Amino acid sequence: MGLLSVAEECSTLQELELQKCSDNVLRGIAACTNLQILKLVGSVDGFYNSVVSDIGLTILAQGCKRLVKLELCGCEGSFDGIKAIGKCCQMLEELTFCDHRMDDGWLAALSYCENLKTLKFQSCKRIDSNLGLEEYLGSCPSLERLHLQKCQLRDKKSAAAMFSVCRAAREIIIHDCWGLDNNIFSFAIVCRRVKMLYLEGCSLLTAESLESVIHSWNELQSLRVVSCKNIKDSEVSPALATLVTTLQDLTWRPDTKSLLPSSLVGIGIGNKGGKFFKRT
Template sequence: MSCLAEDPKAVSSPARRWSGLWMKNKKAINNVLFAMHLQSLPKPPKNSHPVSSSPQSIKAQDFAVPVPVSDRTSLLADETLLYILSKLPDSQRNSNSLVSKRWLNLQGRLVRSLKLLQWDFLVSGRLFHRFPNLIHVDLVNGSVVSPRNSGIFCSNNAVSFHVDSILNPNDNGSKILLGSQEIDAGLEVLANGYPNLRRLSAMNASEMGVLSVAEDCPTLQELELHNCNDQVLRGIAACHNLQILRLVGNLDGFYKSSVSDVGLTILAQGCKRLVKLELSGCEGSYEGIKAIGQCCQMLEELTICDHRMEDGWLYALCYCWSLRTLRFVSCGRIDRRSSEFSEEIGFCPTLERLHLEKCQLRDGSSLGVLFSVCQEVREVMFHNCWGLDNDMFRTALIFRRVKFLSIEGCSRLTIEGLEHVLLSSKELRSLRVVSCKSIKDSETSQALSALFSSLKDLKWRPDTKSLVSATIAGSGMGKRGSRFFRKGCDWKSLPGA
C-alpha cells in the first residue's frame, strides 16, 4: 500500500491568473515605464566621456530605481493625446480641461468656434494663447458695455445684455456700445492673430476695421455686421471670397443706422461671389436690389427682415437669375403696387421656395405683386402671418407648380379659402396646416377629403380639437368600457397591443 497522500492546500487553492500576478508586481510596471522614459530622452554625444568609470558608479547607473509616474498620459506626445481628445464628445470638453494645465491647453487647441463676452480678453492677447485655432468668432456681445449688477436685462435674437435704465432710441446705442475706434483696434488684433478666420460677427465697426479683416483674412467666407451703414460697406467690398453676408441696419430700441441703395450698389460690385444675403432693417429701393441681382449672379438665397425699403423694390427681383429661396421675416409690409413699374413686372425663373414668417399682410395688391414675381415656386410657407384671409389667399392660385404648402398660425383663414386654392393645385404632394383656429374639421368637403387621401405627406392639426381627435383616432376610446375592462380580458386582444 502506498502511504502517499495529496496535499489539501494544492487541491483547494484556485488557479492563479497572469493579470493578478502582473498587477501585484508593481516593480515590473515601474521598470517598463522607466524604459519608456529613457527612450524618450535625447542620446548623449558619441565623443562624451563619463566622469567616473568606477564599477560602483556603473552599477549605480544600471540598477537605479525608477520613480513612479503619477500621470500616465504624460508619456504620450501632444499629437497623440490631441487626437484622442478630438474623438471625445463635446459634452466632456469642460470636464477634460480641468484635468491639468496640459489638458487645458490641448483642449483649447480643439475649439474652433467662440462667442466673446469680454472685450479685454481679445485686446490683451489672452484669446490667442487660450484658443489658437479659432475659425469662427462672435464679437457682438463683447461689444456691449453691460453692467453686471443691473437688474434690467434686454434680450434679442442678436444680442443680450444688462442695462442701467431704459434705452432711449435717440441715443443710437452710444451709451452701451463700444466706440468704433476701439472696435477697429480689436478687429485688427483679431485679424493678425487668426489669418485663417472664416466666420465673423461684429458690431459698430467702421470701414477701416472691416478693411483690416478683409486684407488679413483672405479665407473669410461668412460675415455678420450690426449697426452698419453705407460707409462700412466699402470695407466689405474688399472681401472678395465672401459667400454669406448678414447686414443689420436698425434694431428698434437699441441702435439705428442707414443702409441705402448706395451701400447696396457698393456691396454688389465688390462681393460678386455671394450665395446667401440677409438684409435686416435696411433701406433701399429698386436700384439697390437690381444692382445686387445683376452683379451677384451666384446669389441663391435672399432674406428680408424688417425692411424699410421704398415701394417698387419687388420688381427688381426678376434680375436675380439664380435665386432659389426668398424669405420674409418680421416685415410690417411687403410692397405696394407701383404704376411706374407695372409694365416691367417679371418673375424669377429659378425660384423654388417662398417663406413668409411673422409678417403683416395688410394689402392684397402688394401680396399679388409678390406672388406674380414668385409664380414658379415649388414650396410655399405662411407661418404666423397676421392678416392673411380668404381674399388674400386666393391670389395664391397663380402658384400652378407648388408641391409643398405649409400654413401655421394664420387665424383668419377659413376652410373656404383653403379649399379654393388646394383644389386648383394639381401638383400638390405635401400639405401642413397647424394652429389655424378658423379652419374646422366639420366643414371639410368630400372633394377636399379625396385630395387628402391622394397626398404623400399630410399634417392636419388646424385647432386643438383636431389635435385631440387625431391623437385618439384608432385607439377605440369613446366606446363602451365593458369591452376593455371586462373581467379576465386578454391584453393581447386590445387595440394597439
C-alpha cells in the same frame, strides 16, 4: 478701414455678420471677394438706427459677387439697390428681408435675381406699398421656396404682386402672418407648381379658401396645416377630403379640437359610401 483691413488679411473669409451697419461701413466690404454668406443689420427699433441704402447695396453688389446667401435686416434701399445685387451677384440662391425699410417699387427688382432659390420675409411691416406698372413686375424663374414669418399681409395689391413674383415656387411656408385672410391667400393660386404648403398660425383662413387654392395645384404632394383655428373639420368638403388622400405627406392640426388623423391615406374618406368626419 477696419473692415477693409479684415478683408485684406482674411482673403478666404466666406461668412460675415455686421451689426449696426451703414453705407460708410460697407465701403470696406468690396475687398471681401470670396464672401458667400452675409448678414447686414442696419436699423433695429429701440437699439440703433443705422442706414443701409442703395449706395451700400450697390457697393456690396460690386464687391461681393460670389454671395450665395444674403440677409438684410432693417435695411433701406429701393429698386436700384436690389437690381444691382441681382445683376452682380449671379450666384445668389437665398435672400432674406427682415423688418425691411425698402422704398416703394423695390419688389420688381427681384426678377433680376435669376438664380434665386429661396426668398424669405421675416417681421416685415409691409412688402411693397406702391408697385408701379404691373408689366414691369417680372418673376424669379428659379425660385423654389417662399417663406413668410410674422409679416403684415394686409395689402391686397402687395400680396398679389409678391405671389406673382414668386409664381415659380415649389414650397410655400406661411407662419404667423397677420392679415392673411381668404382674399389675400387667394392670390397664391398663381403659384401652380407648388409641391409643399405649410400653414401655421393663419387664424383667418377657412377650409373653403384652402380648397379653392390647392385644387389648382396639380403637383401638390405635401400639406401641413397647424394652429389655423378657422379651418374646421366640419367644413372640409368631400372634394378636399378626397384631394388630401392622394398626398404623400399630410399634417392636419388646425386646432385642438380637430379629429382628423395626420394621415388619411387608405381610409376611404371622400370615396362613395365612405365615412366623412363627424364630431362626436
